[in-house]
Amino acid sequence: MAGPRTVLLAAPRSFCAGVERAIEIVERSLAHGPVFVRKQIVHNTHVVEDLGGRGATFVDELDEVPDGATVVFSAHGVSPAVRAEADSRGLTVVDATCPLVARVHASARRAAARGDTVVLIGHPGHEEVEGTLGEAPGSVLVSTVDDVDRLSVPDPATVTFLAQTTLAVDETADVVARLRSRFPDARGAAEEDICYATTNRQDALRSVASDADLVLVVGSANSSNSRRLAEQAVRQGTRAELVDDVSHVRPEWLAGARTIGLTAGASAPPGLVDELVRALGGLGPVTVTERRTVAETVRFTLPPLPEASP
Ligand code: 0CJ
Numbered sequence: 001m002a003g004p005r006t007v008l009l010a011a012p013r014s015f016c017a018g019v020e021r022a023i024e025i026v027e028r029s030l031a032h033g034p035v036f037v038r039k040q041i042v043h044n045t046h047v048v049e050d051l052g053g054r055g056a057t058f059v060d061e062l063d064e065v066p067d068g069a070t071v072v073f074s075a076h077g078v079s080p081a082v083r084a085e086a087d088s089r090g091l092t093v094v095d096a097t098c099p100l101v102a103r104v105h106a107s108a109r110r111a112a113a114r115g116d117t118v119v120l121i122g123h124p125g126h127e128e129v130e131g132t133l134g135e136a137p138g139s140v141l142v143s144t145v146d147d148v149d150r151l152s153v154p155d156p157a158t159v160t161f162l163a164q165t166t167l168a169v170d171e172t173a174d175v176v177a178r179l180r181s182r183f184p185d186a187r188g189a190a191e192e193d194i195c196y197a198t199t200n201r202q203d204a205l206r207s208v209a210s211d212a213d214l215v216l217v218v219g220s221a222n223s224s225n226s227r228r229l230a231e232q233a234v235r236q237g238t239r240a241e242l243v244d245d246v247s248h249v250r251p252e253w254l255a256g257a258r259t260i261g262l263t264a265g266a267s268a269p270p271g272l273v274d275e276l277v278r279a280l281g282g283l284g285p286v287t288v289t290e291r292r293t294v295a296e297t298v299r300f301t302l303p304p305l306p307e308a309s310p
C-alpha cells in the first residue's frame, strides 16, 4: 500500500458543450439509420470506440461513404471543398462542427471577402486548421514566434489574425504580441478565438498544477486541447502525463507523488476520470479535493437531423 495521497481535481474538466453536442448528433442520427462519420467525431479513442460499437462507421474521407448515405462532419469542422464534395455526391450531411469553430470560419470568410490575408495561429495538419484555412484562400499558418518572424504577406496593411480554438492561452499571447508588432494595422482578436472550454480547463489546471507533484491529464494523444493541458503543467514546473485511461498510468509515475493533480481534456469522457480516482483509492488512502475556478453553463442547440428512414 502507498502512503496517504491527495488528489486535486481541476474543475472544469472533461466534456465541453461542443463535444456533448457532437456526440448527441451521432447518437440521434444513428436512431434514423446508418451513419458514416468523417474523421474522429472528437479526438478521443473511447468516444470513437463507443460510437463505433453502437453502429457508426468512421471514415477518413468522403470517397469511403456510399452515394446517398448520411455523413456526419466532426466537431473540428471541414473546409468548403469537403462540403462541395458531399453536395456533389448527394450525401445527407449532418454537421457536428462546434458552433465556436463555425464562428472562426465565419470570421475567415469575412476577412477573405474584404481582401485580407488571414494569418491563422494553429498547429499544422490539425483538422480544424485545415477547415479554417480552406475558408480563406491565400491564408497562412503560423505556430510560433519564429514563424511570425519568417512570415511574408502580400500587403502588411490588410491582414486578419485568427486562431485555432484549442491553443494554449499563454503561448498564443506571445505569438499575437509578435504579430501585432509586425502588423500593427491588422484586424482580428485571435486570442478570443480560443474557446471558453479550452480557456477554463487551462485556468483550472493552473490553480492545481502548482500544488501537485504529478499531473495526470485524461485525453487522447491527438487531442490538441488535452496536450496543451499537459504542456501547461510542465511549463509550471510539474511533471505531467497524458493518458487515455487508467490502464495507461504507470506505477513508477506515482512513486513519491503525494499530491496528484487530475484533469481531462474537452473530448475525454468524465467516467474515465472517476475510474482513475477509484484506482488511486485502491492503492492507499486518498483525499479527493475539487478546485473549481468557474461554473460552465454553455449549451448548444442541435442542427437539423435526418428524417427516419422509411
Ligand atoms: O476543435 C474542437 C472543435 C475541439 C473538439 C474537442 O476536443 P478534441 O480533442 O476532439 O479536439 P482538439 O484536438 O481540437 O483539441
Ligand code: F3S
Binding pocket: 016, 017, 018, 019, 075, 098, 099, 100, 101, 165, 166, 195, 196, 197, 198, 225, 266
Ligand atoms: Fe467547441 Fe471548444 Fe469544445 S471549440 S468542441 S467548445 S473545445
